[in-house]
Amino acid sequence: MKLIKNTFTATLYIGMLLIQTMQATSKQDNKPLNVTIVGTGYVGLVTGACLAEFGNTVLCVDINTQKIIDLKNGVIPIYEPGLDTIVAQNVQSKRLTFTDDLASAIKQADVIFIAVGTPMSENGAADLSYVEAVARTIAKHINSFKVIVTKSTVPIGTGAWIKQIILDNGIKADQFAIVSNPEFLREGSAINDFLFPDRIVIGTSSAAADTIMRSIYEHLLNQDVAYVSTNVVTAESIKYASNAFLATKISFINELANLCDETGADVQVLAHALGLDKRINKHFLNPGPGFGGSCFPKDTQALLYTSQQYGIDIHTVLAALKANEIQKEIPVKKLLPLMENNVKDKIVAILGLAFKANTDDVRYSPAISTINKLIEYGASIRAYDPQAMKSMKTELPNITYCTSIADAVTNADAVIVMTEWDEFKAMDLELIGSLLKTRILVDARNILDPSILHKHGFIFDNIGRSCLCKLPLRNMSV
Numbered sequence: 001m002k003l004i005k006n007t008f009t010a011t012l013y014i015g016m017l018l019i020q021t022m023q024a025t026s027k028q029d030n031k032p033l034n035v036t037i038v039g040t041g042y043v044g045l046v047t048g049a050c051l052a053e054f055g056n057t058v059l060c061v062d063i064n065t066q067k068i069i070d071l072k073n074g075v076i077p078i079y080e081p082g083l084d085t086i087v088a089q090n091v092q093s094k095r096l097t098f099t100d101d102l103a104s105a106i107k108q109a110d111v112i113f114i115a116v117g118t119p120m121s122e123n124g125a126a127d128l129s130y131v132e133a134v135a136r137t138i139a140k141h142i143n144s145f146k147v148i149v150t151k152s153t154v155p156i157g158t159g160a161w162i163k164q165i166i167l168d169n170g171i172k173a174d175q176f177a178i179v180s181n182p183e184f185l186r187e188g189s190a191i192n193d194f195l196f197p198d199r200i201v202i203g204t205s206s207a208a209a210d211t212i213m214r215s216i217y218e219h220l221l222n223q224d225v226a227y228v229s230t231n232v233v234t235a236e237s238i239k240y241a242s243n244a245f246l247a248t249k250i251s252f253i254n255e256l257a258n259l260c261d262e263t264g265a266d267v268q269v270l271a272h273a274l275g276l277d278k279r280i281n282k283h284f285l286n287p288g289p290g291f292g293g294s295c296f297p298k299d300t301q302a303l304l305y306t307s308q309q310y311g312i313d314i315h316t317v318l319a320a321l322k323a324n325e326i327q328k329e330i331p332v333k334k335l336l337p338l339m340e341n342n343v344k345d346k347i348v349a350i351l352g353l354a355f356k357a358n359t360d361d362v363r364y365s366p367a368i369s370t371i372n373k374l375i376e377y378g379a380s381i382r383a384y385d386p387q388a389m390k391s392m393k394t395e396l397p398n399i400t401y402c403t404s405i406a407d408a409v410t411n412a413d414a415v416i417v418m419t420e421w422d423e424f425k426a427m428d429l430e431l432i433g434s435l436l437k438t439r440i441l442v443d444a445r446n447i448l449d450p451s452i453l454h455k456h457g458f459i460f461d462n463i464g465r466s467c468l469c470k471l472p473l474r475n476m477s478v
């Protein structure tokens with residue numbers, strides 16, 4: 001694990017050095033642009049730090065004064081590999097600063113990125129109240145031409161809506177331009193995704209704004225990163241289409257995995273062979289306990305909501321969401337037959353609470369559904385996660401939080417692996433087996449080798465990897 005972490009850090013470091021060398025040559029004649037990022041959540045902070053890394057002068061602003069004090073003191077509010085280093089370096093080089101004074105941050109800016117939260121509201125639509133508040137504040141303090149960029153994922157049509165808010169506040173159309181610049185950052189690898197993107201998408205109807213955006217991303221353009229220049233509504237749509245497509249891909253492989261469970265085929269081999277077809281590609285074909293996180297569940301719902309407003313049904317995305325709800329039940333469905341269909345008064349160890357590895361985020365984590373169902377069936381839970389226990393404590397305060405894998409499995413009747421942390425991939429199965437009351441395991445991420453589990457005497461199940469080592473739960477033909 002240490003080796004992987006070191007390799008990751010080293011690659012990032014070399015990448016950052018390369019960028020600094022390039023920006024030294026490319027920006028030396030140009031005055032850096034003043035960029036203000038509103039919102040220091042995961043998207044805002046990563047965007048701010050990386051744009052500073054590209055040579056821009058960046059001011060990150062948040063109305064949460066304590067957060068700003070912490071950031072000034074080098075305290076990063078989220079767990080994101082590499083973020084602390086890139087923030088520290090750019091603070092030191094004075095390209096990155098923090099403030100809680102939004103009015104002054106707007107006045108100083110050439111470009112304002114809106115990166116505030118857009119949580120899901122009751123009806124599936126994104127709640128835009130924070131975005132609206134920022135738009136009104138910009139209108140109030142505008143003092144020169146501003147490029148106003150939406151970076152948070154906002155519903156299709158939001159750019160036009162922001163424009164109208166600013167116009168309605170008496171600001172003339174030639175004093176600002178609206179841009180949609182969606183982010184494609186995965187939590188856990190957000191810095192790498194920002195520094196080495198597949199593409200930059202810029203939606204605007206203003207040639208001046210397009211020129212300014214090209215300048216902000218200049219060093220990526222120098223590396224021939226694809227630059228998609230389009231209108232605002234198309235850029236907004238690209239973001240939703242990307243997330244909905246990836247979510248659909250995951251639901252597809254999850255449903256295929258369930259079929260493999262019945263037929264005796266191996267989904268890992270199936271996914272590998274599928275991915276070798278360049279038209280399909282190998283990414284996002286890992287079956288698991290369903291997709292979670294703050295993006296796929298929210299963005300697929302929001303896309304469906306928007307499409308319904310226009311009288312369009314996107315059946316594929318609706319099906320992907322439905323399949324995902326069913327998939328979240330799979331870990332418990334897999335565990336029950338291994339425990340004679342009874343978990344009442346049993347202790348189940350849950351390894352992994354985060355919705356995926358390398359993050360402390362538990363929003364819409366499949367672990368939540370699994371734990372709630374087990375509690376409903378009368379089990380008690382001993383949970384462990386390398387990073388996400390603090391966040392899960394607010395969500396599920398009444399389960400037992402453990403200090404290590406060994407602590408969680410001690411005297412437990414069974415264990416479910418919910419998140420694909422490297423620490424779990426490398427765990428000592430003989431030790432785990434000796435600490436468990438019974439060697440019963442569900443690998444909901446397919447990270448453990450079935451033959452090794454078999455060797456250590458586990459009764460186990462996984463997601464679509466039928467093999468003879470499994471408990472013969474159903475009639476399998478070889």
Ligand code: UGA
Pocket residue numbers: 153183184185186187188243246250283284285286287288289290291292293294295296299355356
């Ligand atoms: C996702 C997108 O990948 C980013 O491009 C996008 O910018 C971001 O949403 C966003 O809209 O802000 P993220 O949610 O951080 O990023 O994480 P992913 O790596 O995409 O994983 C999402 C979920 O799908 C996780 O629960 C993960 O475990 C699951 N997943 C992913 C699978 O079950 N199988 C896979 O093969 C891949």
